[in-house]
Amino acid sequence: MSSSSDLSRRRVTVKDVARVAGVSAGTVSNAISGKRRVDAETRERIDRAIAELGYVPNLAARGMRTGRANTIAIFSSMPTAVAAGKAKLGFLMEIAAAAAVTALERNVALVLVPPIKDPSTALSTIPFDGAVLVEPAADDPYLDMLRNRGLPSVVIGPPPDEKDPWVRVDNHQIAELLVDHMIEVGATNFPLLVGRSMRRSNVIFRETYVARCSAAGLPVRIIEIDETDAENAAEAAILREIDEGNGLDGVVASIDATASGAMSALRARGLSVPDDVKVVTRYDGFRARSENPSLTALNLRLDEIAQIAANSLLDVLEGKELSGPIDAPPPLLVVRGSTVKGM
Amino acid sequence: MSSSSDLSRRRVTVKDVARVAGVSAGTVSNAISGKRRVDAETRERIDRAIAELGYVPNLAARGMRTGRANTIAIFSSMPTAVAAGKAKLGFLMEIAAAAAVTALERNVALVLVPPIKDPSTALSTIPFDGAVLVEPAADDPYLDMLRNRGLPSVVIGPPPDEKDPWVRVDNHQIAELLVDHMIEVGATNFPLLVGRSMRRSNVIFRETYVARCSAAGLPVRIIEIDETDAENAAEAAILREIDEGNGLDGVVASIDATASGAMSALRARGLSVPDDVKVVTRYDGFRARSENPSLTALNLRLDEIAQIAANSLLDVLEGKELSGPIDAPPPLLVVRGSTVKGM
DNA sequence: TCTGCATGTTATAACGATTTAGCGAATTGG
DNA sequence: CCAATTCGCTAAATCGTTATAACATGCAGA
Numbered sequence: 001m002s003s004s005s006d007l008s009r010r011r012v013t014v015k016d017v018a019r020v021a022g023v024s025a026g027t028v029s030n031a032i033s034g035k036r037r038v039d040a041e042t043r044e045r046i047d048r049a050i051a052e053l054g055y056v057p058n059l060a061a062r063g064m065r066t067g068r069a070n071t072i073a074i075f076s077s078m079p080t081a082v083a084a085g086k087a088k089l090g091f092l093m094e095i096a097a098a099a100a101v102t103a104l105e106r107n108v109a110l111v112l113v114p115p116i117k118d119p120s121t122a123l124s125t126i127p128f129d130g131a132v133l134v135e136p137a138a139d140d141p142y143l144d145m146l147r148n149r150g151l152p153s154v155v156i157g158p159p160p161d162e163k164d165p166w167v168r169v170d171n172h173q174i175a176e177l178l179v180d181h182m183i184e185v186g187a188t189n190f191p192l193l194v195g196r197s198m199r200r201s202n203v204i205f206r207e208t209y210v211a212r213c214s215a216a217g218l219p220v221r222i223i224e225i226d227e228t229d230a231e232n233a234a235e236a237a238i239l240r241e242i243d244e245g246n247g248l249d250g251v252v253a254s255i256d257a258t259a260s261g262a263m264s265a266l267r268a269r270g271l272s273v274p275d276d277v278k279v280v281t282r283y284d285g286f287r288a289r290s291e292n293p294s295l296t297a298l299n300l301r302l303d304e305i306a307q308i309a310a311n312s313l314l315d316v317l318e319g320k321e322l323s324g325p326i327d328a329p330p331p332l333l334v335v336r337g338s339t340v341k342g343m
Numbered sequence: 344m345s346s347s348s349d350l351s352r353r354r355v356t357v358k359d360v361a362r363v364a365g366v367s368a369g370t371v372s373n374a375i376s377g378k379r380r381v382d383a384e385t386r387e388r389i390d391r392a393i394a395e396l397g398y399v400p401n402l403a404a405r406g407m408r409t410g411r412a413n414t415i416a417i418f419s420s421m422p423t424a425v426a427a428g429k430a431k432l433g434f435l436m437e438i439a440a441a442a443a444v445t446a447l448e449r450n451v452a453l454v455l456v457p458p459i460k461d462p463s464t465a466l467s468t469i470p471f472d473g474a475v476l477v478e479p480a481a482d483d484p485y486l487d488m489l490r491n492r493g494l495p496s497v498v499i500g501p502p503p504d505e506k507d508p509w510v511r512v513d514n515h516q517i518a519e520l521l522v523d524h525m526i527e528v529g530a531t532n533f534p535l536l537v538g539r540s541m542r543r544s545n546v547i548f549r550e551t552y553v554a555r556c557s558a559a560g561l562p563v564r565i566i567e568i569d570e571t572d573a574e575n576a577a578e579a580a581i582l583r584e585i586d587e588g589n590g591l592d593g594v595v596a597s598i599d600a601t602a603s604g605a606m607s608a609l610r611a612r613g614l615s616v617p618d619d620v621k622v623v624t625r626y627d628g629f630r631a632r633s634e635n636p637s638l639t640a641l642n643l644r645l646d647e648i649a650q651i652a653a654n655s656l657l658d659v660l661e662g663k664e665l666s667g668p669i670d671a672p673p674p675l676l677v678v679r680g681s682t683v684k685g686m
Numbered sequence: 687t688c689t690g691c692a693t694g695t696t697a698t699a700a701c702g703a704t705t706t707a708g709c710g711a712a713t714t715g716g
Numbered sequence: 717c718c719a720a721t722t723c724g725c726t727a728a729a730t731c732g733t734t735a736t737a738a739c740a741t742g743c744a745g746a
Contacts (some may be wrong), residue, residue, distance in 0.1 A: 059469070060404075060406035060470060063403035063407075063470070064403035069403065069470075070468050073452075093440065096436070097455070097457060100456070104459060104465055107469075109454040109455075109456070109469035111453060111455070112443040112452075112453050113443070114440060114444045114447060125450040125451075125452075126451075127402040127413075127452075128452075260633075286630065286633075287629065290630060290634070291633070292635050
């Protein structure tokens with residue numbers, strides 16, 4: 001009946017391997033995991049048996065025993081990430097892709113969790129050991145869910161609770177680099193385009209802008225932009241600015257969409273970039289690079305940041321104690337044609 | 344010792360729920376899964392117990408019993424997806440994001456698998472029930488791995504083996520739409536920029552271009568572009584084309600990078616788009632939209648395609664028999680300023 | 687020689703869910 | 717009124733792995 005020539009392909013288990021190798025199941029397990037010493041000669045027999053039978057471990061069974069899923073999740077709380085379309089998605093996906101590579105290098109998979117209405121329900125059917133959160137809001141529903149489940153997390157950007165480990169992105173330095181560069185290339189009157197929301201990064205951007213401009217004796221002008229339809233809002237704002245004759249000779253845009261809007265406005269009024277007006281923005285994504293002229297911006301080193309976040313999370317899962325901030329590598333100014341002619 | 348006030352938070356199991364609700368574990372299981380009839384009143388007691396105890400099912404245990412991981416993977420075989428940087432990543436990620444949403448709607452998670460050297464080893468530690476492959480090559484290593492493991496897959500784009508289910512993207516129609524549009528807007532001499540590789544989609548693009556141009560009595564000129572550094576290669580090719588005085592009045596670019604290169608070349612020689620030369624490209628990604636003027640391109644409906652692929656895969660996992668092609672929704676021509684003034 | 691210790695192995699007990707067989711009670715049908 | 721069926725449930729078996737305790741064996745030091 002169930003002879004070895006049985007055609008119904010029952011799954012090959014660790015017991016089958018053990019039988020063929022002439023050892024017990026426990027020894028096979030130890031040989032595979034390396035958790036205990038196994039005689040070299042025995043190990044070799046086991047390896048042969050595994051290859052011969054084409055044994056593939058049942059990961060659910062392993063997971064049940066070890067309590068680990070070998071999987072981490074990446075969440076974007078940005079409720080608009082999908083709705084907002086390709087642009088914001090790009091930012092997030094750049095992080096996700098790098099995190100996926102890092103995770104896989106450590107034999108862990110990365111599961112992509114899009115923004116959803118009811119986290120606790122939907123996520124109860126997906127297994128993961130921990131999560132990376134990208135710029136969660138203060139009342140982030142995912143964080144609650146993680147706490148309830150007792151799962152560790154690493155946050156990229158300022159976290160609601162600084163006790164959890166998080167990757168500190170130096171928003172102060174980011175703003176400073178941009179503003180100082182404007183001053184360096186000779187701009188003397190440049191408004192700041194910044195999101196209306198009181199997200200920490202926005203607040204710091206405002207503060208730093210004010211501080212540096214004041215220190216340099218330059219006028220200060222903060223233009224708040226609604227984050228939905230930011231591009232058009234920014235275009236309108238800059239058109240107004242020009243038409244009011246404020247004599248601006250620069251624009252600092254905190255997100256690339258507003259930078260694009262500003263560029264449109266400048267083109268519409270026949271102002272030349274960088275001769276008449278210089279423009280900088282924060283995120284050196286595709287958008288910044290494909291403006292004409294391309295925009296001076298910051299290489300935020302998202303790939304490295306994602307790598308750090310994923311590695312930290314995996315370290316925690318392996319038992320390492322970790323809390324508080326981990327510094328992200330400093331952003332790098334990428335000077336392009338929007339502030340320096342011919343770059 | 345282990346009284347109910349024990350602080351060590353042992354995991355809440357189905358047995359605990361059963362005890363509190365005054366039923367057996369099996370009944371709790373049935374109530375949750377809905378696989379068997381459970382008295383309404385009993386079900387309610389169970390629901391209360393679940394809420395009270397904060398029960399979360401152990402997915403590894405469930406998976407072990409049911410043999411399902413509730414997870415699907417998405418692979419990019421494009422070996423260069425990460426190396427090639429943001430552009431190609433965008434294409435892939437657009438698909439991944441949409442697939443993630445679809446999967447989650449069906450209570451399945453999507454795991455992101457970046458290109459890796461040794462699939463069989465690295466993937467042996469990550470659990471998934473099936474996979475979506477994006478434009479796999481003929482000798483794709485992932486496909487072998489999936490076959491070995493006996494896991495179902497759905498391929499987006501022409502598959503190495505047509506027996507597996509796959510989403511048919513009508514490359515013929517894609518090329519036709521672009522070429523016909525050029526003819527319609529009055530272009531009479533437009534070379535085709537196409538990748539040198541013999542990927543099926545490239546081959547079809549060539550054939551269709553030749554067929555439609557010949558039918559319209561127009562000259563045919565195929566320029567093959569090396570896929571690494573496509574942008575610069577395309578720019579050089581178009582510069583050469585212009586300088587040789589071939590009198591081109593249009594360019595059909597099969598990928599957006601080559602379209603960008605062409606645009607640079609046209610700018611460099613002072614040719615106006617769309618007045619002197621009209622340009623179309625295939626993928627309406629961010630790149631096409633942010634050229635100046637923006638490029639007429641195709642909405643390939645990647646989100647819908649991803650949705651179809653994910654849903655088909657999940658259908659197969661639920662036992663539905665499925666093989667051969669599933670038609671993707673037809674691409675939509677998006678007319679922009681690069682072929683029609685003022686769009 | 688005996689104790690102690692490291693080494694490599696085995697048998698067995700979990701892990702926490704689903705599934706199976708089966709059992710009374712209630713309902714139906716002839 | 718008895719047999720047959722349905723209903724709602726329980727007890728027990730099961731999935732494949734890893735962890736635990738125990739056990740020989742060999743070797744060192746006293």
